[in-house]
Amino acid sequence: MAKTLDKVDVVTVGVGWTGGIIAAECAKQGMKVRGLERGKERGTKNYAMIHDEYRYAIRYELMQDLSRETITFRNNLKMRPLPMRQMGSFLLGENLGGAGTHWNGMTYRFLPYDFQIKTETEKKYGKNKLSSDYLLQDWGITYDELEPYFDKFEKTIGLSGEDTNPFWGKRTSDFPTPPMKKTPLLKKFEKATKDLGYHPYMVPSANLSEPYENPDGSKINACQYCGFCERFGCEYGAKSSPEVTVVPAALKTGNYDITFHANVVEVLKKGNKVTGVRYIDTQTGEEFIQPADVVVLTSYIMNNAKLLMVSDIGEQYDPNTGKGTLGKNYCYQIEPGATGFFDDQMNVFMGAGALGMTIDDFNGDSFDHSNEGFIHGASISFTQSGTRPILSNPVPSDVPVWGAEFKKASIENYTRSLSVFGQGASMPHKNNYLALDSNYKDRYGVPLLQMTYNFTEQDRNLHKFITDKTVKIMKEMGAKKTEGGNPLTDYDIVPYQSTHNTGGTTMGADPNTSVVNNYLQHWDMENLFVVGAGNFNHNSGYNPTATVGALAYRTAEGIQKYREKGGMLA
């Protein structure tokens, strides 16, 4: 029934950042690469009418069609898993560019500490800092080993920034482009945090401060600070995305093509090798088999994990026995923060997705945790990304949420409130994991991915600690009234928090505790690579994509090595 296509050297499942990077690098090396993307083609010309909060930010025009596929969710093993019927907590990508089209572009490298978190924690705080319920692991690679790949990703996207942060890892080269404009609001945060003795720096931004041509010859324009960035595509081609960087670079070689409307449902295998993938044409319903020498899963953490599970590759993690690796170490992030209400009106509607400043004084292990009930921490940022009126109706907590008083206060405060927020690291816990659902299926008859997740004690302690810091900063910024977020309770899939999901297909040095090696080559299938934030063993206090991009570049190198030598690369 399924039609078998001609074999290619490399097939990627999904064409976002990871799929685009693998394609560009492998195609440049002369490999025939095919990208299979379940969504449609799109590009800068389709973002001409993008300044529409309702269509793009509220109704999620650019994002995944959940009527076809979603996940199921429960907080703990005792709860009945139910489908996430509407998008909320995180916004999944779809179509050319994936979530890289509508991301903000805040592009941080994870800290050297992150990659060796278990070793570092034990060295400094002993073996019992966290209970054995937390599945802390080193990543099987160091920051120094990954540095050249970070460098490469940053040069590809033309990252704008400044190297003034004393807490992050050593960089071998300068930022490709200078930092973005330091607006009056950013200066407010800068002054407040400096006065408190902290170390503010400009957020490394993929909204470029000036026009740039990357080493592949792709051109990225200068950001116009239009204020419609997060959740939107850039009509200027000024936000680095796969469509304006790696995808054209791959196409230029003549060795790459993309099949759209191709939803992959299975990875096919024989012995210790995979032979290709099976997909369904979402327009005709026809089935195809795409044979390939190398299969690369670049379909975001959810689908990467799901495809391995439905294809029965690797051993599913079981929280009751602790056995198995697939689905283990799923982590999210925690978002402590404070909102301040001011007297004067401010230009909050102007901005760019990654326009902001950050401090790392309470991130990683940059402060002493001996007396704290948690490890790691959070970056604390102020961003001016363009506040829009539907999504932003800030009122102090003693004001009702509808009616005359609400209307007045929400209008008054729209231009008179600011928020400072932390991106809190999240540590893996034995009860948080991904598996296959046994009740619900997607449009193609494949089981949905099931997520079991709740915040843990470590998260709650960290949340409280960082909330206090954000309140202090907001007060110092001059708010007449400051409110910190509520204490952390149970994870709730409804309100948006962040699209920083990690884990499930972890990397490491040991097949007993990880799914892929440090080239992201599957331990059981030597010609299968799995790329994405699913490889993270825990989640850090930053956005993930620079680290994902670096890992993708390393994978591309691994694929090249594999083609030369075969066998396991590590």
Add this chain to the structure above:
Amino acid sequence: MDNPKKGTSRRDFLKTSGIAAGALVGGGVLGGLVGYNAKGGNGKSGGEQTKDPANKHEMQTRGLMFFQNPEEFNVLSQATERIFPEDDLGPGAIGLGVPYFIDNQLAGNYGSNAKEYMQGPFFNGEATQGYQSRLTRAEIFRQGIALMDEEANKRFKKNFTDLEGGQMDEILTDFQKNQIDMKGVSSEFFFKLLRQATLEGAYADPIYNGNANMEGWKMKGFPGHQMAYINVIEDEKFQVIEPKSISSMQH
């Protein structure tokens, strides 16, 4: 978990996750707080409304795509006006065309939950699991609006649209507090949808038939669609900018 009334969202919306009050921040973190502020609703509806701003005549000069009779539409209109009333700052929901916005949306993908996972089986979940109803938004609105009128008749022997503002608020508050029996969904969830849709209609681009004359934006000081702020973003001064709709790009 097996109480059918509990519906999808028992707790105060967004009274969760420790999200900062009203926070809307970048980096792809937080955001989406169309719902209540994160401290949770306190159930109050706010002060008294001074006058009934409904211009019923004008309302009926425009067509309806979803509602089948003016009565339903008028109940919706009055309810949205209580949520977002006219005041000295400017028009309320009716003056902004919010009821037409909602009508149009209910007739389209929004009303039919076209981009949402609507396959069964359906179970009542925990609040943290979100929307679990087999009903579409269109069905929820139709049922909820009929119930508002029923409640008005039961309590005050009047139609909803003939009630005093305070009486409407009493009924709306009971919806919000989940005190009204609805089939297949909680009244609290319906109220949340209604409130959210009202704000969407007040502030969405006027191409969607709400935010008439961009008055919603003017009240808030939001300039709508502008090509760029690069030349003013470093200014200390608050910029008062005449708002523009994306429709201005099309001609």
